Amino acid sequence: YEPKGLGHAILCGKSFVGDEPFAILYGDDVIDAEYPVTKQLTDVYEKFGNGVVGVQEVPREDVPKYCTLDVTPLEKNVMQVHDMLEKPSLSEIMSCYSILGRVVMPPEIFGIIEQTPVDKKSGEVYFTDSMVTLAKQSGLTAVDFVGTRYDMGNKLGIMKANCEVALTHPEIGADFKAY
Secondary structure (H helix, E strand, O other): OOOOOHHHHHHOOHHHHOOOOEEEEOOOEEEEOOOOHHHHHHHHHHHHOOEEEEEEEOOHHHHHHOEEEEEEEEEOOEEEEEEEEEOOOHHHOOOOEEEEEEEEEOOOHHHHHHHOOOOOOOOOOOHHHHHHHHHHHOOEEEEEOOOEEEEOOOHHHHHHHHHHHHHHOOOOHHHHHHO
């Protein structure tokens, strides 16, 4: 096995997914939400009928760690995605909205991934490139989701998630607070 990027990893699920929309939950993001974020996205998918990405605004200095989106408002916390760029430089930032943790895709994304060129430097198929194509071909919607997102890709994010969830947990919250 050799890593060939998120696009390739998603393509590996094609035979399992078949001709149905599907959700992708990024492993380095844990989101605490009363109204589950995946449900927030699937509701928007059903309403608009195109791919949906879960986004939140991040501090400008953090955008280069994620991606940047060119969006326009549709309604409430829902936006139309026109373009996006993975790991932009500070001068390339289109907005401070970044995809964080959850996406819902139509099955047509598989054909797009298959046509997405492999990055010459990394040898990876960038899923972001495939989503840009989807946005331009049939539309892509972003939801500024309601929930607290924890970045499990760093030690501080892991500790924040453990402490904040433990403090509000119905079984151990009081004991953890006392501790």
